[in-house]
Amino acid sequence: MLTGKNIVLGVTGSIAAYKTAGLASLLIKQGADVHVIMTKNAANFINPITFETLTAHKCLVDTFDRDFEFHVAHVNLAAAADLMMIAPASADVIGKLANGIADDMLTTTAMACKAPMLIAPAMNTNMYENPILQDNLKKLYSYGYEIIEPATGMLACRDVGKGKMPEPETLLKYILRSIACEKDLSGKRVLVTAGPTQEAIDPVRCITNHSTGKMGYAIAENASLRGAHVTLITGPCDIEPPMFCDIVPVTTAEDMYNAVMAHQAESDIIIMTAAVADYRPETVSGEKIKKSDGNMSIALTRTKDILASLGEIRRPDQFICGFSMETEHMLENSRTKLAKKHLDMIAANNLKVPGAGFATDTNVITLITRETEIQLPLMSKHEDAERILDEIIKHI
Numbered sequence: 001m002l003t004g005k006n007i008v009l010g011v012t013g014s015i016a017a018y019k020t021a022g023l024a025s026l027l028i029k030q031g032a033d034v035h036v037i038m039t040k041n042a043a044n045f046i047n048p049i050t051f052e053t054l055t056a057h058k059c060l061v062d063t064f065d066r067d068f069e070f071h072v073a074h075v076n077l078a079a080a081a082d083l084m085m086i087a088p089a090s091a092d093v094i095g096k097l098a099n100g101i102a103d104d105m106l107t108t109t110a111m112a113c114k115a116p117m118l119i120a121p122a123m124n125t126n127m128y129e130n131p132i133l134q135d136n137l138k139k140l141y142s143y144g145y146e147i148i149e150p151a152t153g154m155l156a157c158r159d160v161g162k163g164k165m166p167e168p169e170t171l172l173k174y175i176l177r178s179i180a181c182e183k184d185l186s187g188k189r190v191l192v193t194a195g196p197t198q199e200a201i202d203p204v205r206c207i208t209n210h211s212t213g214k215m216g217y218a219i220a221e222n223a224s225l226r227g228a229h230v231t232l233i234t235g236p237c238d239i240e241p242p243m244f245c246d247i248v249p250v251t252t253a254e255d256m257y258n259a260v261m262a263h264q265a266e267s268d269i270i271i272m273t274a275a276v277a278d279y280r281p282e283t284v285s286g287e288k289i290k291k292s293d294g295n296m297s298i299a300l301t302r303t304k305d306i307l308a309s310l311g312e313i314r315r316p317d318q319f320i321c322g323f324s325m326e327t328e329h330m331l332e333n334s335r336t337k338l339a340k341k342h343l344d345m346i347a348a349n350n351l352k353v354p355g356a357g358f359a360t361d362t363n364v365i366t367l368i369t370r371e372t373e374i375q376l377p378l379m380s381k382h383e384d385a386e387r388i389l390d391e392i393i394k395h396i
């Protein structure tokens with residue numbers, strides 16, 4: 001997602017500097033060209049050769065280094081950058097940047113850089129809470145720097161508190177949000193439902209299905225990278241929810257119905273991927289299971305069809321996309337659902353096609369609107385998410 005992007009990583013003297021090697025590696029895997037600048041103190045914590053090996057570029061430590069490919073290195077690096085991140089950012093470097101001090105390669109480059117600037121402070125909790133440091137961070141924020149909040153946990157000094165640098169995977173997400181995608185959903189509110197719902201039969205058993213939430217989570221993540229404000233209503237899933245989304249956890253179809261109804265009015269785009277349980281156990285005088293002669297029976301009632309309810313109260317300017325899981329007559333059944341539920345699009349997947357459906361990382365989807373029918377090839381759910389949103393954007 002970062003092919004062709006030029007990223008400058010600034011590393012300062014904090015024990016968390018070792019984690020930045022992991023971040024450099026993740027960025028390279030995303031296709032970015034990475035240049036690393038270290039303060040002299042950072043070189044006490046991690047050897048520049050580590051970064052040089054990972055990035056295939058000389059790691060800059062000293063402003064007056066003669067053996068370097070760019071002319072006026074700090075200006076050229078700053079001008080070429082699509083983004084600069086300082087991680088870990090020590091109290092010292094934050095103080096220098098906030099007060100216009102540029103006395104080494106890292107601070108001079110930062111000062112010359114007009115690209116988005118992300119700062120990940122990492123230090124002891126008491127240092128982090130120091131009002132001088134906090135004032136310096138506010139100042140940097142007011143100048144347009146993005147400040148990444150440190151994580152809480154056990155610090156190198158064995159204290160437990162706030163001040164840990166977030167993991168490389170988390171820092172990568174901030175970088176992706178900043179520059180990976182065109183912000184073609186900026187200003188739009190997107191509501192996504194994902195995962196299965198669960199209907200309790202008794203304290204041990206439930207009615208549910210094999211949905212993992214992967215498709216809905218991928219759509220929520222892609223929409224937020226494209227600048228949308230995303231609300232993700234999710235049934236119980238084992239995967240990590242995407243960052244930068246408002247997460248609304250639900251369990252039953254009724255919970256999901258209520259959550260969707262509470263958020264639908266403010267949403268411009270609604271995408272229901274959730275595999276809502278179609279039935280729930282009926283409660284007859286508090287009893288759900290009837291047992292006789294060693295046999296068990298449960299009376300079932302249909303759950304509310306959330307998508308159909310949305311279709312009935314929808315605003316004409318909203319875009320509503322449902323999913324359909326079919327085992328036969330996929331196109332006819334999906335077209336019928338599109339019309340009956342007053343939708344703008346159905347992403348239909350045929351559960352019998354290899355690589356499609358619930359527990360896989362891939363899917364084979366046909367996007368059906370009133371006018372078009374687009375067959376997508378076998379692709380990852382992340383690629384599907386991008387294509388589905390590309391298609392929706394054409395209609396809004």
Ligand code: CTP
Binds near residue numbers: 253272278304306
């Ligand atoms: N859906 C819903 N509420 C339900 C059941 C399904 O909102 N109680 C939504 C799903 O999230 C999906 C779409 O309806 O976006 C289609 O789901 P699917 O199970 O394929 O279709 P149904 O309408 O339930 O019809 P059938 O089970 O007869 O195929």
